[in-house]
Amino acid sequence: MAASYWQPVTPVEGDLTYRGLKLKNGMIVLLVHYPTKDGEEKAPSAAALSLARGNLSDPWEFPGMAHFCEHMLFLGNDKYPIEGEYRKYLQEHGGGSNASTGPEMTLYKFRIADDYFEGGLDRFLNFFKTPLFTESATHREVLAVDSEYKRNTLSDRIRSLNLVKHLCNPEHVFCRFASGNEKSLSQIPSDNNLDLRTNLLRFYDDYYSADIMNLVVVSSRSLDDLEQMVTKEDSFSSVPSKGLTKPISLKGVPFEKQHLGRFVEYVPLQDSMILDVFVPVPQTAITSDPALRCSRLLTHILGHECEGSLSDVLRSQGLVSEVVVLSNMKESFGHLKASFVLTDKGFDQINFIVSCLCHYAALIDGEIETGCPRMHSEKKKARQLLFDYQSKKQPLPLATSLASNLRYAAKPEEAINHPYAMPPEFDDFQKKATRACLHLFKPESMLILLGNPELKKSGRATETEPWWDVKYTARDLTDEEKTKMSKTPDVPMRLPEENHWLPSNTDILPLGAGETNPEEIVISDNTRIWWKENCKFSTPKCKVKVLLHSPSLSSTAAGCATGEVTAALFVHAMSSKYYYSEEVSHNEIHFEKSHSRLSVSVTGFADVAVRLSKSLTSDLLKVPFDENSFNLVKEKLCRDYTNTNLKNASIQAARAMKELLVPSPGHNDIHEALKQLSFSQFNSLLDTIRSTSSAELISFGNLPREMAAELGKHISELICNKVEFCRPVLQKVVRLPQEGSGLREYLCLHYSPNPTNKESAVAVRYQFGQFSFKLAARVIILRSLLAPRFFTTLRTQEQLGYGVSSAYHNLKEVLYLQLNVRSSTDPVKVHERIDVFLKNFHKDLIAMSESVIEDCVASTKSTYAAPNSNLFDEFSELATEISRQSYCWDRRRLMLDELSCVSHSDIVSLFETFIRPSSWSDPKCRSVVSVYSLTDAHADAFKSRDTSVRAVDDDASAQVCKIDAEDIACWRDGMGFFDRSVQV
Numbered sequence: 001m002a003a004s005y006w007q008p009v010t011p012v013e014g015d016l017t018y019r020g021l022k023l024k025n026g027m028i029v030l031l032v033h034y035p036t037k038d039g040e041e042k043a044p045s046a047a048a049l050s051l052a053r054g055n056l057s058d059p060w061e062f063p064g065m066a067h068f069c070e071h072m073l074f075l076g077n078d079k080y081p082i083e084g085e086y087r088k089y090l091q092e093h094g095g096g097s098n099a100s101t102g103p104e105m106t107l108y109k110f111r112i113a114d115d116y117f118e119g120g121l122d123r124f125l126n127f128f129k130t131p132l133f134t135e136s137a138t139h140r141e142v143l144a145v146d147s148e149y150k151r152n153t154l155s156d157r158i159r160s161l162n163l164v165k166h167l168c169n170p171e172h173v174f175c176r177f178a179s180g181n182e183k184s185l186s187q188i189p190s191d192n193n194l195d196l197r198t199n200l201l202r203f204y205d206d207y208y209s210a211d212i213m214n215l216v217v218v219s220s221r222s223l224d225d226l227e228q229m230v231t232k233e234d235s236f237s238s239v240p241s242k243g244l245t246k247p248i249s250l251k252g253v254p255f256e257k258q259h260l261g262r263f264v265e266y267v268p269l270q271d272s273m274i275l276d277v278f279v280p281v282p283q284t285a286i287t288s289d290p291a292l293r294c295s296r297l298l299t300h301i302l303g304h305e306c307e308g309s310l311s312d313v314l315r316s317q318g319l320v321s322e323v324v325v326l327s328n329m330k331e332s333f334g335h336l337k338a339s340f341v342l343t344d345k346g347f348d349q350i351n352f353i354v355s356c357l358c359h360y361a362a363l364i365d366g367e368i369e370t371g372c373p374r375m376h377s378e379k380k381k382a383r384q385l386l387f388d389y390q391s392k393k394q395p396l397p398l399a400t401s402l403a404s405n406l407r408y409a410a411k412p413e414e415a416i417n418h419p420y421a422m423p424p425e426f427d428d429f430q431k432k433a434t435r436a437c438l439h440l441f442k443p444e445s446m447l448i449l450l451g452n453p454e455l456k457k458s459g460r461a462t463e464t465e466p467w468w469d470v471k472y473t474a475r476d477l478t479d480e481e482k483t484k485m486s487k488t489p490d491v492p493m494r495l496p497e498e499n500h501w502l503p504s505n506t507d508i509l510p511l512g513a514g515e516t517n518p519e520e521i522v523i524s525d526n527t528r529i530w531w532k533e534n535c536k537f538s539t540p541k542c543k544v545k546v547l548l549h550s551p552s553l554s555s556t557a558a559g560c561a562t563g564e565v566t567a568a569l570f571v572h573a574m575s576s577k578y579y580y581s582e583e584v585s586h587n588e589i590h591f592e593k594s595h596s597r598l599s600v601s602v603t604g605f606a607d608v609a610v611r612l613s614k615s616l617t618s619d620l621l622k623v624p625f626d627e628n629s630f631n632l633v634k635e636k637l638c639r640d641y642t643n644t645n646l647k648n649a650s651i652q653a654a655r656a657m658k659e660l661l662v663p664s665p666g667h668n669d670i671h672e673a674l675k676q677l678s679f680s681q682f683n684s685l686l687d688t689i690r691s692t693s694s695a696e697l698i699s700f701g702n703l704p705r706e707m708a709a710e711l712g713k714h715i716s717e718l719i720c721n722k723v724e725f726c727r728p729v730l731q732k733v734v735r736l737p738q739e740g741s742g743l744r745e746y747l748c749l750h751y752s753p754n755p756t757n758k759e760s761a762v763a764v765r766y767q768f769g770q771f772s773f774k775l776a777a778r779v780i781i782l783r784s785l786l787a788p789r790f791f792t793t794l795r796t797q798e799q800l801g802y803g804v805s806s807a808y809h810n811l812k813e814v815l816y817l818q819l820n821v822r823s824s825t826d827p828v829k830v831h832e833r834i835d836v837f838l839k840n841f842h843k844d845l846i847a848m849s850e851s852v853i854e855d856c857v858a859s860t861k862s863t864y865a866a867p868n869s870n871l872f873d874e875f876s877e878l879a880t881e882i883s884r885q886s887y888c889w890d891r892r893r894l895m896l897d898e899l900s901c902v903s904h905s906d907i908v909s910l911f912e913t914f915i916r917p918s919s920w921s922d923p924k925c926r927s928v929v930s931v932y933s934l935t936d937a938h939a940d941a942f943k944s945r946d947t948s949v950r951a952v953d954d955d956a957s958a959q960v961c962k963i964d965a966e967d968i969a970c971w972r973d974g975m976g977f978f979d980r981s982v983q984v
């Protein structure tokens with residue numbers, strides 16, 4: 001029985017019901033009843049638990065201990081001692097799990113088909129009661145943490161943050177290395193005669209305490225049933241409590257006077273120039289209640305993109321391509337950070353950029369009595385609307401967000417409205433706190449970081465951050481620099497005006513009588529609408545997506561480059577007009593280019609969404625772009641393309657795999673076309689795109705048919721061309737030859753030159769053929785059975801690397817199973833271990849009982865049958881069918897029918913036909929293509945290696961057709977393709 005009950009503040013709209021408990025051991029619990037309508041399948045159940053301790057509690061001798069402990073809890077406990085059993089149980093029953101470690105919180109979460117929820121919850125519970133922390137697992141999991149760390153060494157964002165930590169007060173916990181790696185957890189402690197497992201047990205005993213834990217349980221079961229599950233004697237009330245308190249007591253502050261007024265240059269890994277300005281938040285502005293912190297309003301105003309704003313002024317002068325202002329607030333300290341993505345021109349104007357930041361802060365200070373209260377009122381009203389009409393989340397993200405909210409909310413009762421809360425009024429405390437922050441926007445109170453790609457060549461980077469190997473140089477700002485940064489810039493700047501995009505109408509249309517298929521409405525020769533009546537979701541919101549189809553967008557690399565520039569230019573040009581205003585009103589705008597279409601999506605309150613859609617499409621189809629903006633956007637896109645080649649090997653392998661199988665201009669071709677694109681060529685191509693476009697509009701939600709039709713008519717009149725409506729030509733997909741009587745594989749070698757990256761990637765993709773519901777059902781079940789075993793074997797037991805995964809792919813209606821490993825091990829050895837795994841899995845698969853298959857099928861059906869939780873999930877399904885041109889409105893039912901028919905023999909037959917034959921002399925339909933994304937650590941060895949033959953078993957070898965990345969297009973042109981004229 002619960003020790004006490006509490007009830008959270010809930011929104012106006014929504015069908016979820018809640019019950020808050022405090023268990024006798026002090027654990028805070030929030031139960032959520034997730035209802036389903038009669039005849040609907042129950043949604044998956046989920047749970048999440050947050051612990052009010054994270055890496056700020058790491059022992060000084062073991063940096064990364066909190067993160068390591070999080071990993072170790074997955075590796076068995078007294079009741080469930082087998083490693084990988086938890087993951088296997090979840091994945092075989094339609095579920096999954098994850099965890100994360102932050103500075104002040106460690107969070108664990110899982111979901112599973114509701115019929116198996118009690119089994120999943122019991123396994124989850126025992127994480128926090130009797131973990132084993134075995135000696136063998138302890139040593140192996142250090143390697144997994146180390147592999148995760150190596151992946152993160154490729155992120156300039158993470159590297160620059162850790163450089164800041166290195167440069168702050170060395171006696172404050174903020175400075176510590178939080179990720180953990182083999183050196184911090186094993187090598188250095190061992191050199192100092194410190195035992196990792198002993199200290200791991202001590203850390204767990206010290207901090208894993210029920211009185212600083214928050215549990216959220218989400219299920220379609222009744223609140224009474226859920227309460228009984230969590231309060232019974234051997235359940236969560238039995239988790240030990242150690243008398244801890246939620247707030248973490250810390251001494252001192254990270255940034256003292258001697259750490260500020262400094263200028264730091266560092267060597268980034270990517271070709272990017274980012275200026276970060278850190279301003280500490282004074283102690284007088286830090287409150288125990290996050291909702292009362294002034295940082296929420298401050299970051300909103302400082303990062304605003306309206307005309308005359310800091311962002312608008314710097315972008316219009318061609319100095320930056322992006323400005324982002326964030327706050328990083330902890331319980332007892334925090335800072336604001338303004339980040340500027342510099343152009344080449346902006347790199348030489350750093351003093352001016354900082355002076356604009358300081359001046360804009362001064363403008364805000366001058367509006368403390370007038371403008372700030374108005375903007376506070378606008379933001380408060382908008383956040384209240386968002387809270388009252390928030391979209392219902394799926395069970396797992398819902399449980400995750402609520403568990404996090406319980407950690408940080410001042411009271412459990414505020415768990416739901418915590419992210420939306422604002423101070424009730426912009427009162428004297430808010431004014432004083434805001435002023436205290438703004439008065440620190442001066443050079444001597446800042447830490448300024450500059451990512452300078454040329455620094456390495458200059459030889460000035462004489463210092464090194466020890467954990468992330470960041471080369472840098474640091475010095476005090478000179479008096480001359482301080483004077484220039486403090487000077488009022490000679491540019492017109494102003495604060496945001498009144499927001500006219502706030503919704504005034506939250507009326508909700510009556511729901512439709514019954515489920516109907518989308519209706520296609522022909523507006524004109526060049527415009528079509530898909531409109532669907534809302535029969536499920538009581539909300540004042542809607543979503544509208546406008547697709548502009550033009551063959552010119554995908555036929556050539558230049559067309560693709562023009563489309564990407566158009567998308568980026570449109571976002572750039574419209575940001576001062578729309579983006580921050582619509583964000584405050586919680587109408588989201590999304591603009592993208594994909595294949596042969598440009599699309600504009602507007603999500604939010606219906607009355608504003610229609611006005612926004614009209615205005616946006618008018619601008620897209622009519623507004624000219626200026627050359628200065630074109631050059632700024634082109635420079636950034638070229639950098640982005642260059643930097644893509646420096647990302648981790650898994651990303652490179654995924655890109656190469658797609659280029660292998662789908663004929664279209666490749667990454668390097670588009671990059672080259674982008675570099676050659678002039679402003680006059682761009683305008684000529686843009687005119688062609690606009691004059692050859694036809695429009696397709698998708699509308700769903702709180703939007704009546706006549707309003708959707710009116711919007712369609714508006715777009716049709718804007719297009720003003722005689723082009724007949726034509727949907728994009730479906731992209732072809734390479735048909736890999738089936739092997740017949742001989743073993744053959746295709747191998748693409750993709751080189752990823754990046755000295756920092758020590759891990760290559762292996763991606764192995766098995767092609768099954770064109771989509772059918774029967775085939776898809778079997779591939780999905782096979783992947784569900786294989787995935788947990790693949791992860792446990794190659795990642796947990798063999799420790800080949802952190803990035804071990806498997807995936808089911810439907811690429812342009814062609815089905816695949818893909819196995820991925822990112823590892824510092826030789827890719828050939830990794831591929832061999834994949835083969836060994838498949839050989840052993842084949843035996844396991846044959847030996848599996850029919851009941852294991854039946855359980856897996858039942859759980860998968862439950863996942864597929866679960867209804868969409870909100871209007872936007874429903875819209876996504878609708879838009880996917882239209883984009884694919886499949887128009888299969890009853891896809892779920894057809895998939896469920898086929899899943900019901902899957903048997904054990906079907907899965908064995910599928911595996912033996914397409915992946916590993918029972919006899920290598922008869923490989924049947926096996927079609928496989930692999931990508932090795934090779935970093936410098938492995939590339940040289942491959943250049944001289946004979947890869948024409950690869951052993952796939954003790955007595956079988958495959959002939960390998962090797963494809964170098966630069967030859968992909970030539971190889972692809974010589975292959976056959978699937979006929980995509982036949983649709984589902």
